[in-house]
Amino acid sequence: MNCIYKAVDKQNNECLYIGYTKSLYARKAVHHTHSKNIKKTSKFYKYVREIGFDRLHFETIIELPHYDRTLLSKLERHYYDLYQPSKNYNVPSRTQLEYMKDNYAKIVHHNLVNREKNNIKNRQKNSLNHEVINARAKLYYHKNRVKILDKLSTQINCPCGATFRFQFKKLHRESDLHRVGLRNEICKTIEKLNLPKYE
């Protein structure tokens, strides 16, 4: 027996829950078991634990001759809108767009909260990386100190004619001394090549 059923509070006739099942008898038993399980924290089961399972009345809304998932979900949705059950956890067959519309504020809030969380996480990760990189550099320097100092003090003979230590390479390359010297050296080279002169 495929059916859509409702669970009603006997005391005030309030429709609490709408669902679909292949066997209402078996489904009732499952609901009964779940209502006693504190790990089941849905709105419905929490409420049933409050009022007691005996106050529930299960009723078939419509029976279907055979299983048809699409038809069932459409019907489930139809009856959900009709009865507005107060304790259903999910709205049956709600589309993504409908969900977004219904929960717009919640989603925006969720995203904002998560963005802040992610930002914090990323900052932590980056500072951690920064520390790792610094530690690695320190370790490298410590291990290769002699080699590094040796390299830094190496005398470099620049094509501009000047001599400087490796550690001042950048400073020298950007200096006027280097620029002028290099131009003079290039002129000298051209003269040495003895290229034909244009008049």
Ligand SMILES: [Zn+2]
């Ligand atoms: Zn130079």
